[in-house]
Amino acid sequence: MYYNWDNWYKIILDDFSFKEEDDIESAKYLNENVSKYDVSHIDFKNQCIIFGAGPSIKKHIRYLKSNVNLKEYTLIAADGTTKALLEESIFPDIIVTDLDGDMDSILKSNKSGSILYVHAHGDNIDKLRKYLDKLEKVVPTCQCKSFDKLENYGGFTDGDRAVHIAIYALNVKKIILAGMDFGNIITHYSRPEIGVEIKEADEFKKKKLYYAEKLINLLKKENLQIEFINLSDSI
Template sequence: MEFGLWEKYYIEILDDFGFSREGDEESAKLLDEILSTEGCLTLNDLGEIVGFSDKYIVFGAGPSIKEHISMLKENYDLKDYVLVAADGATTAMIEQKIVPDIVATDLDGNIDDILLANLRGANIVIHAHGDNIERIASLTSFFNNVLGTTQAQPIGTLYNFGGFTDGDRAIFLAVALGASEITLAGMDFGDIVTKYSRPNISNALEEADDFKKKKLRYAEKFTNWVAENENVEIINLKE
């Protein structure tokens, strides 16, 4: 999705959630400064690394994630797919001894597991927004093979492929990398969250708060947009 089109949705999101565009831009500037100094991947670099397949599996952190991982391990040859974890889904994959090829994260998942995935070869796509400036500042430098993204106007080394949550941004990233088929695992778009998505909740599954429910509605909206507007087949294991 080109930024000119994305910006219309972005303005809607800013208004709907009360987010600060200036905060997003400040976070993006900081991430760009860090990556410009320490080095980062370009989209072409990442494409060359994961270019062994145009079939992708995007793993979300929804309630179905453990079931879907088990099913995929049993019925799919995962070596034939580029595996993309949306933030907290990295933990569910690591638990099953699966290392994603890419982790799309705004750094609010289990950082130890994302670091472990990175050490085992995962490329990290770090997203800057107004609410994660402190995490950008304190954590970015610990990762290798990083590509930076922003939800505001892309600057410097950063990209904006479209998308809002880690899950639907991972789908837009797969499209940008040339995916012809994207299988969605653990992408429920429902009203229940898991500890993979919200590490601080008390139980393994809990009802999402209103903020999270609204985010999930946008994630579903943008996933449907990809299915309807991009030349890619979307297969949701939940359906």
């Protein structure tokens, strides 16, 4: 549990006019309809690469394939970025998802062994109802107060929640961020419904990206013992 999350959660609820009771309803559904996967037996690497769905993602994946031994890292995909990885014949170890990315890719990767950290929030209970019984190896997460099977490691978007999970669940010592651009451009990996490869984000998405960047920057300041590398700043 990331205990500082409570304050940010209240700020986000207010800023987006979200209702906590909607988050709780979705969390209850997830809790009641999931068999929690035990990850305690898995020897995760102490360094990870987190793949976001920014416009630099394919360039970063190809750079990493050529310059890094991916087997030395736990590979974590933020939701729809799974599709970009599969296109490069990479199956992530973990997918952090609220189930609004390309579900064919997420299901394929899950069947091949990817662990899913599946998130419940007020806007995705319909996705939980549609896909939950098709999923394996699920660790259920929420953004409201956690209970029973649910975990709350902190985090708002799939991308920054992946960083929270890497720090507070996996206890990594090094994090490489790939495809984490935090600009005003979104890709079809993030929003499959846009129908084009890239597009300017709407105001709602821009605000989400603002919070994602802010939360990740705070995590960097609060965890100086962890080495952070954002490829968007270096290549």
